[in-house]
Amino acid sequence: MINAVGRDIPDYLLTDxxxxxxxxxxxxxxxxxxxxxxxKRGEKPMESKICExxxxxxxxxxxxxxxxxxxxxxxxxxxxxxxxxxxVLVEEMGLKDLHVAATSLGSxxxxxxxxxxxxxxxxxxxxxxxxxxGEVISAGKLKKPAIIRSHGGRPRAVEAGEVHIDIAFLAAAxxxxxxxxxGQGGKxxxxxxxxxxxxxxxxxxxxxxxxxxxxFPNLPSSISCIDVDAVCVVDAIGxxxxxxxxxxxxxxxxxxxxxxxxxxxVIVATPYFKDGFSxxxxxxxxxxAVNRFLEEHMKKAGIKMSFALGGTSSAIxxxxxxxxxxxxxxxxxxxxxAAAHLFSNPHHIxxxxxxxxxxxxxxxxxxxxxxxxxxALEIDTKFNVNVITGSxxxxxxxxxxxxxxxxxSKCCIIVTPLTxxxxxxxxxxxxxxxxxxxCVDVLVTxxxxxxxxxxxxxxxxxxxxxxxxxxIESLQEKAYxxxxxxxxxxxxxxxxxxxxxxxxxxxxxxxQVKPYEYED
Amino acid sequence: MLIKNSAVAGTLxxxxxxxxxxxxxxxxxxxxxxxxxxxxxxxxxxVLETLNRLxxxxxxxxxxxxxxxxxxxxxxxxxxxxxxCDQSASNIPWGGIIK
Numbered sequence: 001m002i003n004a005v006g007r008d009i010p011d012y013l014l015t016d017x018x019x020x021x022x023x024x025x026x027x028x029x030x031x032x033x034x035x036x037x038x039x040k041r042g043e044k045p046m047e048s049k050i051c052e053x054x055x056x057x058x059x060x061x062x063x064x065x066x067x068x069x070x071x072x073x074x075x076x077x078x079x080x081x082x083x084x085x086x087x088v089l090v091e092e093m094g095l096k097d098l099h100v101a102a103t104s105l106g107s108x109x110x111x112x113x114x115x116x117x118x119x120x121x122x123x124x125x126x127x128x129x130x131x132x133x134g135e136v137i138s139a140g141k142l143k144k145p146a147i148i149r150s151h152g153g154r155p156r157a158v159e160a161g162e163v164h165i166d167i168a169f170l171a172a173a174x175x176x177x178x179x180x181x182x183g184q185g186g187k188x189x190x191x192x193x194x195x196x197x198x199x200x201x202x203x204x205x206x207x208x209x210x211x212x213x214x215x216f217p218n219l220p221s222s223i224s225c226i227d228v229d230a231v232c233v234v235d236a237i238g239x240x241x242x243x244x245x246x247x248x249x250x251x252x253x254x255x256x257x258x259x260x261x262x263x264x265x266v267i268v269a270t271p272y273f274k275d276g277f278s279x280x281x282x283x284x285x286x287x288x289a290v291n292r293f294l295e296e297h298m299k300k301a302g303i304k305m306s307f308a309l310g311g312t313s314s315a316i317x318x319x320x321x322x323x324x325x326x327x328x329x330x331x332x333x334x335x336x337x338a339a340a341h342l343f344s345n346p347h348h349i350x351x352x353x354x355x356x357x358x359x360x361x362x363x364x365x366x367x368x369x370x371x372x373x374x375x376a377l378e379i380d381t382k383f384n385v386n387v388i389t390g391s392x393x394x395x396x397x398x399x400x401x402x403x404x405x406x407x408x409s410k411c412c413i414i415v416t417p418l419t420x421x422x423x424x425x426x427x428x429x430x431x432x433x434x435x436x437x438x439c440v441d442v443l444v445t446x447x448x449x450x451x452x453x454x455x456x457x458x459x460x461x462x463x464x465x466x467x468x469x470x471x472i473e474s475l476q477e478k479a480y481x482x483x484x485x486x487x488x489x490x491x492x493x494x495x496x497x498x499x500x501x502x503x504x505x506x507x508x509x510x511x512q513v514k515p516y517e518y519e520d
Numbered sequence: 521m522l523i524k525n526s527a528v529a530g531t532l533x534x535x536x537x538x539x540x541x542x543x544x545x546x547x548x549x550x551x552x553x554x555x556x557x558x559x560x561x562x563x564x565x566x567v568l569e570t571l572n573r574l575x576x577x578x579x580x581x582x583x584x585x586x587x588x589x590x591x592x593x594x595x596x597x598x599x600x601x602x603x604x605c606d607q608s609a610s611n612i613p614w615g616g617i618i619k
Contacts, residue, residue: 392557421535421587422555483589486558516556518564 005384005433007508010495013145014506021505024407024438032360035161037204040229048177049231054088054209057230058167061205063089067166068099070199073128074171074183074190074332078242079108081171081209084234086112090120097122101163103154103195103353104128104398108242116141125163127151128398129388129497137496138394140512146395146497148388148434148510151195151331152357152364152404153502158202159360160504168203170196170223171237175210179228180221183333183350184342186212188240191339192312193222194331198352200227211237220343222350244335251285255446259286259415262444262467263373264293268301269465270458272370272410275303280310280405283334284375286415286444291315298324309365310356310401312348317341320348329365331356331401357404359502366401366408374402376416378423378430381472383437383452385414386430388499391423393489393513395497399434403502406439411458414440418447424479424486426472431489433508434499447478490514523579527603530588530596537588539567539600544580547571553585566590570597573617579604 003020051057071082113132115121122143157163173186183193200206200223281287307327314337328348333339378386388397406412443450450472491511501507530538602608
């Protein structure tokens with residue numbers, strides 16, 4: 001069935017009430033019954049929940065064949081815990097038919113790729129896929145298609161009972177013996193635990209894994225001891241230096257800085273730029289750099305932000321310290337500066353992914369967002385964005401909060417270079433739709449700015465401010481004139497991943513990649 | 521042109537291509553590319569067009585492409601060919617078959 005972004009979704013996927021994407025706000029106002037976890041009573045007084053080994057914790061929580069386990073990826077590429085736990089489940093306990101529910105999957109979980117190839121992990125649900133895991137899934141090695149959900153889509157699916165987590169293994173910088181846990185104060189800190197605390201409340205069992213045990217009670221905490229079954233102490237939970245990888249960097253590239261400057265100019269030209277506005281940036285080089293340019297504009301206008309949302313960098317913390325940002329509502333810290341800054345300013349606050357972006361609660365923070373600045377692997381002439389598949393069709397990206405913030409915000413700005421090497425970023429049709437074009441308002445590239453024709457109000461603002469803009473078709477033509485028109489990718493029939501829209505409908509599917517052959 | 525020796529041109533940097541030419545019987549082409557799925561056909565066409573223009577009929581050509589544009593590919597192939605004929609120092613026909 002063809003959905004609202006023109007993608008053909010195979011009918012056999014449309015079971016159990018699953019629908020194809022119908023458009024923004026399609027399910028607004030509907031009622032939903034929340035799922036609830038089945039928990040083991042801790043009635044008898046217990047001094048401590050500490051287990052000597054991860055295996056002992058797994059046994060206490062009833063780890064079994066066919067179970068779903070989850071973990072958070074606040075340590076990004078520096079995470080040790082997911083691989084450590086999975087090794088115990090597979091190598092020590094010999095479990096099979098495992099389901100993974102992750103906030104992301106990347107190089108830190110490379111060992112999962114082996115287990116997928118061996119048929120031990122049979123399903124993956126995640127908000128991002130990078131590295132070898134992406135290659136293995138794209139090669140069709142999983143028994144069931146992977147499900148790619150946004151950061152808001154994940155808690156939606158958990159609350160709807162579509163994902164039922166048997167055991168959540170949650171890395172925490174500090175914990176006490178009963179499981180009051182947080183991302184700060186330990187040997188290795190990740191800052192916000194926004195990816196983790198929702199799991200702790202919805203999983204049947206929660207295991208806290210820490211390298212820094214502190215005296216009871218470890219308060220205030222991100223995870224409450226009432227949600228924790230077991231605590232494990234290990235040598236190290238992760239390497240915080242690897243949180244800031246190339247996906248989260250501060251650019252000194254003049255081309256990216258120019259784009260960032262143009263993004264700031266667009267922001268200033270629109271009516272939402274007034275005292276008390278709200279703002280979020282992604283982690284791409286140019287989007288992160290926008291923070292720098294906003295400061296002078298705010299100073300000049302004599303205004304400040306009411307809140308900055310989502311993933312947090314040192315740049316936005318510095319703006320808060322200078323008095324330009326009232327609140328930072330933090331789901332994830334992109335660098336050590338931001339991780340340390342959390343709570344040090346009482347207005348720098350941790351929020352979980354449901355509060356952040358879930359379309360099925362009573363109103364997430366993204367709904368109050370004025371501006372979001374995001375990057376893209378590809379954007380097509382319908383403004384549809386792809387942030388999940390590369391130009392070879394292989395899974396190598398992460399929607400994260402992209403679709404949620406684009407849908408919730410009043411003005412969603414995509415900033416990306418026109419071409420990357422030989423790849424046309426602005427193209428006729430994206431390989432995979434991860435954010436629908438109806439949610440994207442402005443595109444800023446190094447070759448010009450384009451506004452979604454649906455936003456005539458923004459076009460008028462830019463005209464009034466004397467900011468030049470062109471059609472997105474002319475940017476796409478410029479890109480193809482530089483790099484040539486790309487051939488269409490060749491796919492097998494097998495669906496290897498389902499890209500779920502934030503409301504739970506199917507936005508697109510990713511099929512198995514066909515090995516490239518020359519036609520002679 | 522007759523390929524006398526093995527020669528290399530280009531690098532493995534992003535947006536470049538490394539072209540290796542060796543003596544051979546007939547044309548043997550091996551292309552690896554980071555953008556093979558979308559541009560394999562065009563890369564092959566650019567390399568063959570250049571070899572054809574230089575009248576290279578016997579050679580083993582290996583291209584490791586890192587997303588080079590056609591103009592870069594052509595320049596790397598031309599350079600490798602002339603290096604393999606020991607002509608790259610003085611006898612390049614600028615304005616002739618090298619446009």
